[in-house]
Amino acid sequence: MDYDKKSMEMDDEQKLEDVRKRLQKEKEIKAATMKLRDFQQSEAAKAACDATMEESQQRINYFQNEFDKLQLKKQESSPKVPRTQIAITLPSMENAPPMMKAGFDNQGRSYPGQSPDMRMTPSRKASDSSSHYPDDFISHRPLSTVAWVYAAGLCGFLTTRFAAGQQDNFRHPLTSRRRSVLLRYRFVYHPLDLLKAPTPITSKKVTYKLRELAYKLDIEKKVKLASERLEQLGMSAKEGNAESSERVVLLRRALQKYQGLYIPGQAEDDTTSPPGTALRRPMTGTLYVRVGGIKHQNNAPMRNARPPESMAYIKIDGTPRAKTRMARNGPGGIRWNEDFEVPVTKASEIEIAVFDKPDSVPVPIGLFWLKISDLVEELRRKKVEADNDAAWVAANVQDLVARTPTVRPGTGPLGDNPINGVEGIESWWDLEPIGQISLKFNFVRDVAVRKRPSGLGRQGAVRKRKDEVREIQGHKFVSQKFFQIMCCALCAELFTGKAAQCEDCKFTCHQKCADKVFIKCISSKTVEDPDEAKLNHRIPHRFETFTNLSPTWCSHCGHMLTFGRRHRKCTECPAVAHEGCSDLVPNHCGMPAETANKLIEELPPHMPTLKIVNKQPPKPTRKYGLNDFHFLAVLGKGNFGKVMLAEDKKGGELFAIKVLKKESIVKQDETESARSEKRIYQVANKERHPFLTTLHSCFQTDTRLYFVMEYVRGGDLMMHIQKDKRFGEHRAKFYGCQVLLALQYFHQNNIVYRDLKLDNILLTVDGHIKIADYGLCKENMPFGATTRTICGTPEFMAPEILEEQPYDRAVDWWAFGVLMYEMLLGRAPFSGEEEDDIYDSILEDEPLYPHGFGRHEQALLQSLLVKVPSLRLGSGPSDADEIKAHAYFRNVNFDDVYHKRIRPPFLPKVSSATDVSNFDSEFTSEAPGETPTDYRLDRVEQDLFKGFSYVSPWAQP
Numbered sequence: 001m002d003y004d005k006k007s008m009e010m011d012d013e014q015k016l017e018d019v020r021k022r023l024q025k026e027k028e029i030k031a032a033t034m035k036l037r038d039f040q041q042s043e044a045a046k047a048a049c050d051a052t053m054e055e056s057q058q059r060i061n062y063f064q065n066e067f068d069k070l071q072l073k074k075q076e077s078s079p080k081v082p083r084t085q086i087a088i089t090l091p092s093m094e095n096a097p098p099m100m101k102a103g104f105d106n107q108g109r110s111y112p113g114q115s116p117d118m119r120m121t122p123s124r125k126a127s128d129s130s131s132h133y134p135d136d137f138i139s140h141r142p143l144s145t146v147a148w149v150y151a152a153g154l155c156g157f158l159t160t161r162f163a164a165g166q167q168d169n170f171r172h173p174l175t176s177r178r179r180s181v182l183l184r185y186r187f188v189y190h191p192l193d194l195l196k197a198p199t200p201i202t203s204k205k206v207t208y209k210l211r212e213l214a215y216k217l218d219i220e221k222k223v224k225l226a227s228e229r230l231e232q233l234g235m236s237a238k239e240g241n242a243e244s245s246e247r248v249v250l251l252r253r254a255l256q257k258y259q260g261l262y263i264p265g266q267a268e269d270d271t272t273s274p275p276g277t278a279l280r281r282p283m284t285g286t287l288y289v290r291v292g293g294i295k296h297q298n299n300a301p302m303r304n305a306r307p308p309e310s311m312a313y314i315k316i317d318g319t320p321r322a323k324t325r326m327a328r329n330g331p332g333g334i335r336w337n338e339d340f341e342v343p344v345t346k347a348s349e350i351e352i353a354v355f356d357k358p359d360s361v362p363v364p365i366g367l368f369w370l371k372i373s374d375l376v377e378e379l380r381r382k383k384v385e386a387d388n389d390a391a392w393v394a395a396n397v398q399d400l401v402a403r404t405p406t407v408r409p410g411t412g413p414l415g416d417n418p419i420n421g422v423e424g425i426e427s428w429w430d431l432e433p434i435g436q437i438s439l440k441f442n443f444v445r446d447v448a449v450r451k452r453p454s455g456l457g458r459q460g461a462v463r464k465r466k467d468e469v470r471e472i473q474g475h476k477f478v479s480q481k482f483f484q485i486m487c488c489a490l491c492a493e494l495f496t497g498k499a500a501q502c503e504d505c506k507f508t509c510h511q512k513c514a515d516k517v518f519i520k521c522i523s524s525k526t527v528e529d530p531d532e533a534k535l536n537h538r539i540p541h542r543f544e545t546f547t548n549l550s551p552t553w554c555s556h557c558g559h560m561l562t563f564g565r566r567h568r569k570c571t572e573c574p575a576v577a578h579e580g581c582s583d584l585v586p587n588h589c590g591m592p593a594e595t596a597n598k599l600i601e602e603l604p605p606h607m608p609t610l611k612i613v614n615k616q617p618p619k620p621t622r623k624y625g626l627n628d629f630h631f632l633a634v635l636g637k638g639n640f641g642k643v644m645l646a647e648d649k650k651g652g653e654l655f656a657i658k659v660l661k662k663e664s665i666v667k668q669d670e671t672e673s674a675r676s677e678k679r680i681y682q683v684a685n686k687e688r689h690p691f692l693t694t695l696h697s698c699f700q701t702d703t704r705l706y707f708v709m710e711y712v713r714g715g716d717l718m719m720h721i722q723k724d725k726r727f728g729e730h731r732a733k734f735y736g737c738q739v740l741l742a743l744q745y746f747h748q749n750n751i752v753y754r755d756l757k758l759d760n761i762l763l764t765v766d767g768h769i770k771i772a773d774y775g776l777c778k779e780n781m782p783f784g785a786t787t788r789t790i791c792g793t794p795e796f797m798a799p800e801i802l803e804e805q806p807y808d809r810a811v812d813w814w815a816f817g818v819l820m821y822e823m824l825l826g827r828a829p830f831s832g833e834e835e836d837d838i839y840d841s842i843l844e845d846e847p848l849y850p851h852g853f854g855r856h857e858q859a860l861l862q863s864l865l866v867k868v869p870s871l872r873l874g875s876g877p878s879d880a881d882e883i884k885a886h887a888y889f890r891n892v893n894f895d896d897v898y899h900k901r902i903r904p905p906f907l908p909k910v911s912s913a914t915d916v917s918n919f920d921s922e923f924t925s926e927a928p929g930e931t932p933t934d935y936r937l938d939r940v941e942q943d944l945f946k947g948f949s950y951v952s953p954w955a956q957p
Helices: 003-038 043-077 176-181 203-232 238-259 372-387 530-534 593-601 662-667 671-687 717-724 729-748 810-825 835-844 855-864 880-884 894-898 939-943
Strands: 085-091 146-151 156-160 169-175 184-188 283-295 309-316 319-323 334-347 349-357 363-371 392-394 425-430 436-445 470-472 475-487 494-502 543-548 564-570 576-578 629-637 641-648 654-661 695-700 704-710 761-763 769-771 848-850
Touching: 003 043, 203 238, 203 475, 238 363, 283 309, 283 349, 283 372, 309 334, 319 334, 349 372, 349 436, 363 372, 363 436, 372 425, 372 436, 372 835, 543 576, 629 654, 654 662, 662 671, 662 704, 671 695, 671 704, 717 761, 717 810, 729 769, 729 810, 729 880, 729 894, 810 855
Parallel strands: none
Antiparallel strands: 085 169, 146 156, 146 184, 283 334, 283 436, 309 319, 309 349, 349 363, 392 848, 425 436, 470 475, 475 494, 543 564, 564 576, 629 641, 641 654, 654 704, 695 704, 761 769
16 A cells, blocks of 8 residues: 555545544534533523534534544445445435425335335434434435435436425445445535525535635725724724724634635535626615524623523614514513514625624624525526426436425414515525525515516527727736626725726736736737747746645635635745636745836847738629618518618619627627628628528628528528427427538637527428527537637526626537427527526526436436536537537438438428518517617718628629
């Protein structure tokens, strides 16, 4: 055995011993508290002892669970473990949902024919102190929690939701020979779950609390420092400074409590984003809060025996907005039972601060806070669960017997009366540093937000307006707004709000510091910066993995590091970075970035070599103009203009002409997009691809641009699916194959389409499809290239676009999965009443499928609708060939598809060449023509459109 492995085993052994000591200490604390309770006379003292024992039992359960996992890990790593049985606590099958009972009877025994190792026998009761989980572990679990059960090779992959009332446990004996197929729980928690008091202590909860507390404490320290400075200047009252000091003390105590629970290495699999990386999206609407009461709290000391009066403040982003009446502590804690309605505008955080009033000045004794965006997401998730049809289930439960019925909220600590007629989220929540608070929340967004129609319908594409890009030393700096505390990578000062961030390497600094950056962008593909090469200090960092246990910021991207061992720290200097950022930190070990920049700035200027590019003048072609066409009907409308049916006055040929207003293009800075769309049409023209619309010509007037395109008379697929509700399997596959070949052609020419949807797929009179509208295409995108522009139609946008991450051509295959889902099932896989609901659904939800849905169809959709782009079907270098090889297309000859040798399953009805009945009557009912405009472009603006006119070679006479 080598030295490294021995060291690893020693670390695990020491960790096991450390957890064992902590577990034993907690048991002693609980035993001592039980003895102390017997000597107490007052009910208040007994209640305090009960609260201490309850918290101690939670810690015992946590340490026992972690101890068992470490023991199991140790046994699995040992090559000479005798064949023994390992007991794992599992919930009872008696009260489990029907699908959980699949394969087991009510006593937990396996059905005949299953492995004897899968039989289950009763364990000790949950109330036993040696049990792994407390009595209320299952009965008080939030309904949004999902229990993942793995049993590889024995009972497949099973997913279920536990209903309330499952309190009995069973032990599952498993021989060491089958440890690799250990049946285990992995609860998936949402952020609000980790704030609830009934949620048991787990490594994930400890890690999450440490992050939130470190973030909150850092902010509070800055508030305290500012208060002290204002007090010195005589501009602030001492009471405000005293409150800040007390809040810092409370947060430090809470942080120390969870630091005592943290076990290094046990939370490394946690993928929860730190408080800064998950966007704290501001919300506007009405917040409804019911403040019920608190219990198990530590009140402020009093001079007499009478308990102090307490009240709770509701704060929005640190500003007090409401407060409860004063109330005294009783046998069951403090009860207020007050409802509040608080209008908020672009708010991010709710805080409930509990104060005691032992004297004239209130003293804070407990804090609770949550992000409004997390609350809105949890409310959305509850609504989706309540509205879903039981006949539609997620893919990972398709093979189970039945779906768990939706459980309506029962009587909570304050009863089940809805706020404002709508059920909210009610629970006992963790009050920091000690205690629990009963709260019920609901949030109604501003009614001014536009509601989206249900079902399939036309939705316009969106494109985030491009920010000004400042290119400095290869960095492409754009302005970004951060709602969390960041660290400038240049001057190392903390900040919030707007900052400059490089689009390529994610280097983040103050706006004012961006102009001072003289270190070249590491990810830039240009030659090495000669000035930087002259700097006689090019010492690489010696980054090593370290365990982060304190608020620390990345030296490159400026985000706060998460807790755990996923980060790098230089052994020679203070530089720390994320694992993915460590390679981007410049080789200036021991020298601050600001100092290195100053040294580089003082170097003599370097004269770059000029490159002369000879441009060949374009060949003269025949020009088309507005007088060559006669408009017949309006076919559709877009953001910048409309599409009209037009007839060539000379030849009588029909075309679809897209008319764009120059005014809108200039104001939105989309001139390059218009030129790009023309180039995309030229690519489509190159081979006259059978499934792409081609361009006849384009021309311009003083006020507009005109794209003259081939006219496809059969209408778009959106109109047809609205008539037919859904396409049959054969028809959907037929269209899907042709769309697949069109996207493959784009990708072969390094183009990402980015706006695939039913509206943009036209049907020819002979039943074949053609993709139209190239306005959102992105050029120069070979395999491996990425971009960051936020654009597309909301229901079709891939998760990586919404998360503002660099994305590649795999976004087209996500959209292809959404398209196939809609054609096969007649509904969107991700939907919502508002645009933000759609985005949340894409990021959080899994698509649902009806019972009996085709196996190969479902497998294809699952492979395409993978939220991790690198795992998505088609994301590899072989691109569309990966999808063609899928079992769903096993009987398809794509050469026959390309050459249109397969008979179309549907032919649109067209009565004449000018029949526009296959287009939306909302547009065709309008009179064709151009809307008058008073806007006149100046000479500089007109110069932006030079060289736009074009005539395709095949359109020449």
